[in-house]
Amino acid sequence: MSSPDDRRYLETHEWHKPDDGVVTIGITQFAVDELTDVTYVEFVAEAGSTVEPGQTIAEVESVKATSEIYTGVAGEIVAVNDAVVDDPSLINQDCFGRGWLIKVRPGDASAVDALLDAAAYDATTG
Numbered sequence: 001m002s003s004p005d006d007r008r009y010l011e012t013h014e015w016h017k018p019d020d021g022v023v024t025i026g027i028t029q030f031a032v033d034e035l036t037d038v039t040y041v042e043f044v045a046e047a048g049s050t051v052e053p054g055q056t057i058a059e060v061e062s063v064k065a066t067s068e069i070y071t072g073v074a075g076e077i078v079a080v081n082d083a084v085v086d087d088p089s090l091i092n093q094d095c096f097g098r099g100w101l102i103k104v105r106p107g108d109a110s111a112v113d114a115l116l117d118a119a120a121y122d123a124t125t126g
Contacts (some may be wrong), residue, residue, distance in 0.1 A: 074108070
């Protein structure tokens with residue numbers, strides 16, 4: 001499966017979708033397939049706080065493992081998706097849509113451009 005080309009990626013399997021000055025972040029289908037059934041989501045950053053690239057924003061647990069989720073951009077968190085806390089299976093069902101994790105207003109809107117494009121990310125997942 002190829003990754004959507006309307007977003008950018010980290011090698012650690014997070015996607016970043018810029019839209020009107022805000023970057024929505026979630027995990028990729030590759031990550032979901034590796035984790036299998038997501039059973040628990042905990043945010044370690046909250047709306048109103050600031051984040052730096054590489055900072056952990058959440059932890060996702062599955063029947064296989066616990067994974068830290070990172071941001072690739074610096075800025076202010078403007079929203080967290082509480083729906084995935086209540087129903088972690090949303091990530092399995094729709095990781096590129098309803099299963100998003102956080103929204104960040106980046107200090108530098110062009111920072112997302114430095115992340116991997118879909119083709120480069122897909123090349124890392126073999």
